[in-house]
Structures are given as C-alpha cells and as structure tokens.
Amino acid sequence: MSTVNLPTDLLRTFVTVIDLGGYTRAGDALGRTQPAISLQMNRLQELLETKLLEQKGRSLELTEAGSALAAFARQILHLNDEAVARFKSPERQGVLRIGLPTDFAVSKLQATVAAYVDEHPDVDLEVSCGLSLALFDDLHKGELDLIIALIGEKTQQYLVRVWEDQPIWVAKNDFNLNPDHVVPIVGHPTGCEYRNRMTDALGSVNRDWRFVYTSPDVSGLQYAVGAGLGVSAMTYATLDDEMRILCESEGFPLLKPIRIGLFYKLPNMSAAGLELSNRLIDCLDRNTDQHFKAAAHPSPRSRFE
Missing domain, CATH: 1.10.10.10 (Winged helix-like DNA-binding domain superfamily/Winged helix DNA-binding domain)
Incomplete structure (x- = not known):
C-alpha cells in the first residue's frame, strides 16, 4: 500500500x-x-x-x-x-492572553505561567481565571489567545491536546453523614463539569442532594470542605491534608472522568504562545492520571461561523 x-x-x-x-x-x-x-x-x-x-x-x-x-x-x-x-529561535515578545480554569489544579498551572514570564520579560502576559464555559466564550470572541479548560461531552473547537483525570468525592477528615440524609454539596456554579458529575452520580443511586455552598473559585471550595460544610468533587491535585476521600461503600458512586483540553486558534498563535503551550502540556502530563491524544476523541460533527 x-x-x-x-x-x-x-x-x-x-x-x-x-x-x-x-x-x-x-x-x-x-x-x-x-x-x-x-x-x-x-x-x-x-x-x-x-x-x-x-x-x-x-x-x-x-x-x-x-x-x-x-x-x-x-x-x-x-x-x-x-x-x-527549536531551530529558528523566533522572537518571543508581545502580549499573550491566557485563560486558566478555576476548577482544575490552577495553582500548578499558574506556577508554570509565572516561571515562563520570569524567563521572558519581553512577553506581556494577561491571565484570566474563570469557569471553562466563560473561557471558551472569550477564546471564540478573540479575547484570549490560549486556554486550558474542562471539556463537556462533545469535543470543542480549537482543541489541540486533551488529558483525562479521575475526580474523587472528598469531605473533611471527621465528616460523617447518615446514609438516609440529604447530601450537602459544595460546588461550582451551574455549568461546571464537576457539578454535573456529582449530581449525575447521586441521581444514579437515587440519593437526594442539595447545594449548600457555591463558588467559582477552587480555593473557596477547599475552604468550605475543610470547614465541614459539605462534600465535593475534586482531583488528587487539589486534595489537601484536611480532606479524606469518600468511597462507594459510604454511598458515593464513582464519578465519571474529567477531560481537560488545551485550546488555541492556530492563526493567532505566536512563538511565545507556542512555547508556553508546551510548558503547560508538560505540567498537565505530570498532574493528570492519564494522558490521551486529542485525535482519540474527535467530535462527530461541529459547526463554525
């Protein structure tokens, strides 16, 4: 052939x-x-x-x-x-607008970005942290050059690489809940993939739930869980010493994996953006459970204007 x-x-x-x-x-x-x-x-x-x-x-x-x-x-x-x-050594300068999710290991991603800026003072960086839906919208409108965001059921446009990580149920170390009681949930606002996975999982076992604390920032969720306000879904990267993992025997079903993507518009990608994207790729390779290529998850159909 x-x-x-x-x-x-x-x-x-x-x-x-x-x-x-x-x-x-x-x-x-x-x-x-x-x-x-x-x-x-x-x-x-x-x-x-x-x-x-x-x-x-x-x-x-x-x-x-x-x-x-x-x-x-x-x-x-x-x-x-x-x-x-690698061989032509292009100039790395200009403005680079980056979007990072508040709901996935943002501190590690921010550290990667900060280290890059420290090495390249000629690059003017603008970082926006927000929920993935808002980051997608800003990328589509041309207000961001590169984003890391959580992916829903369908593959989004501009996807370059994708990773998969396993979310886990977490609660305060001494948190105990009667199996017959309503589950108090700490989570991000409506539209968050973690939120969807928690409600879907509890619904699959006919367990009642209610949101007791909502915040767009992962540090707010960590504080609320640490204070014993309720349970939440996080990844191992955002688990801290005051939390314990909840298991299926306690009435918390396994959560569906989370997919994290790197996105940028090819025509707008600068040399600085390309180099930073590679550093973010290395960071995500180290901080996710499993690494998958974007081509393994193509969407069946997508529309663009």
Missing part, C-alpha cells in the same frame, strides 16, 4: 479556514487569494478521498471526517511549529 503524505501547508489552510470561519478570511491571514484557498482545500480532499466541509446556508460545517482530521491536523501543526521554533 502506498503511503499518502499530508502536506502541512494544506493542513494549515484547512485549520485556518475552520478557525477564521471561511475561505476569504483564511486567505487574508495566509496571504493567498480565495481561489487559491479553494484549490488547496480541494487538493486535501482529493488526497484523503473524502469530503471535509459542507456549505450549510451561509456557514461552513465540518463533516464527520473533517472533525476527525481537524484533531489530527492541530497536533501535526503544533509539532511542526515546535520543531521550526
């Missing part, structure tokens, strides 16, 4: 079309005409013998094959750009 090589320039055009929402904008970003972009897209589809994009009204929509290829393409281009930067 002959091997088909995928040219990186075709993959870059494909991802740029996705990220910018059309052939004309991709052409402007890449310094090519709209017809040239169309020819490249046709060539890529011919190489793979499959359709990658469909026109739906005024919008382009990825096919199932297009969604799968996008996951591979982002990884390939990330490695390509990392290799080029």
